[in-house]
Amino acid sequence: MQAWQVHELGEPGEVMRLADVEPPAPGEGQVLLRVRAANINFPDALMCRGQYQVRPPLPFTPGVEICGETEDGRRVLANPALPHGGFAEYTVADAAALLPAPDALDDAEAAALHIGYQTAWFALHRRARLEAGETLLVHAAAGGVGSAAVQLGKAAGATVIGVAGGADKAAVARDLGCDLVIDRREQDVVAAVKEATGGRGADVIYDPVGGEAYAQSAKVVAFEGRIVIVGFASGAIPSPGLNHALIKNYAILGLHWGLYNTKDPKLVRECHEQLTDLAARGAIKPLVSERVPLAGAADAVQRVADGVTTGRVTVLPSWENGATA
Template sequence: MQAWQVHELGEPGEVMRLAHVERPTPGEGQVLLRVRAANINFPDALMCRGQYQVRPPLPFTPGVEICGETEDGRRVIANPALPHGGFAEYAVAGGVGSAAVQLGKAAGATVIGVAGGADKAAAARELGCDVVIDRREQDVVAAVKEATGGRGADVVFDPVGGEAYTQSAKTVAFEGRIVVVGFASGAIPSPALNHALIKNYAILGLHWGLYNTKNPKLVQHCHEQLTELAARGAIKPLVSERVPLSGAADAVQRVADGVTTGRVAVVPAAENGAAA
């Protein structure tokens, strides 16, 4: 089969190499999956650089999230068992789910989207954000305060870190929450706890993958709820681009560089013109 492999750490576009390798052999409690689509996540780029909290042994295949098909024809979602990641024709995984979905809008909430550039701002508006702020053109702090009547945001979802976290602390409301998801900016902030104290807000870390070890039943419960929402059309993911397997390294690099919008999916079957 074909699979992308990383033999040395560095930028994805430089260190990912497409190779012919043997299909991975499932271990105890694992299944072999034909990869129908692999979503590109920022952790894939961090893993190539050796900057992610999970560091598989070299050589490894990136790709931490896939839609796959079992040998008996069931379509599932899964987090592949590294070092055999999803940017390949086949992967192995354990504890697979049932459908691919994405978080949607909470009922009754005002959603404020902070985007980097006109294209991303336009996409956020099309997806239903009540207020969209282009951080390259607007003062994020002032815009959030204006949109909330000076109150600030009750919940801030921050996957960026760096300057974005500084803005999060300035815009979070009294007794609000900042949910730290990642550091796409490359800068890990050092929170001023005295500021959290005087403003009474909480800083929460969210390492999603850890739930597979600490509370796997909760992961399954969330998948079931999200699948139900997707089935009735309440939520719909933005898949902005589908690339063949041969284009995976370039696509991972573009995600790393922050020049993509929405989800970019690697579709191995697209190499032969087939639909996933």
């Protein structure tokens, strides 16, 4: 089979190599899956660079999220068992963690549902306890995890303010359903949020960016507001002023979604059931901006790493002659 492999650490476009390898052999409790679609996540790029908290042994195949097919023909969502990632024709995954792919979504959309939407759902509902009528501020609203938070926020009855960088991304965020979009390249984010909320600020802030985005969040969080930290796509990890949180009476919440798979996997399944229902009702639908063949995976991962994509970019190993899955 064909699989992308990383033999040395560096930029994805430089260190990912397409190779002919033997299909992986399932270990105890694992199943072999044919990869129907593999979604690209920012951690794939971080793993190539050696900057992610999970560091698989070299050589490894990136790809942490797929829609796959079992040997008995079931269509499932899975997180591949590294070092055998999803940017390949076949992978392996823990049998107990497989989730049924929603019928309402095609392969590419289904592959993009799992990590991003689970992360957003746990952040907004489990950690921040978002309520209908509250104001939700989403940084990087046109990106993979941000777009999921926008849709889930609207589905929960919140007023959603999206922050995006540039006119094209602002247009995407607007199409996703944001009630207000702030172009951080052209507007003062702090001033725009305060004006939109009558000076009150945002009740819940979803931050996958860190750096300057966090600094802005601390200035616009409402009384008894909640800032949820889900990542540091900017590369800058902020140092929160806890005295400021005390004085303004707000909460800083961390979310590492992957921990729920080991600490309380039942919650992951319950979340998946809710996401499946929302997808069936048309309340959410992953924004897949690009579908690329397996041969284009390295370039696509590099584009995600460079922050020039919107929504989700999905790799289709069986894509032929422009067909989509």
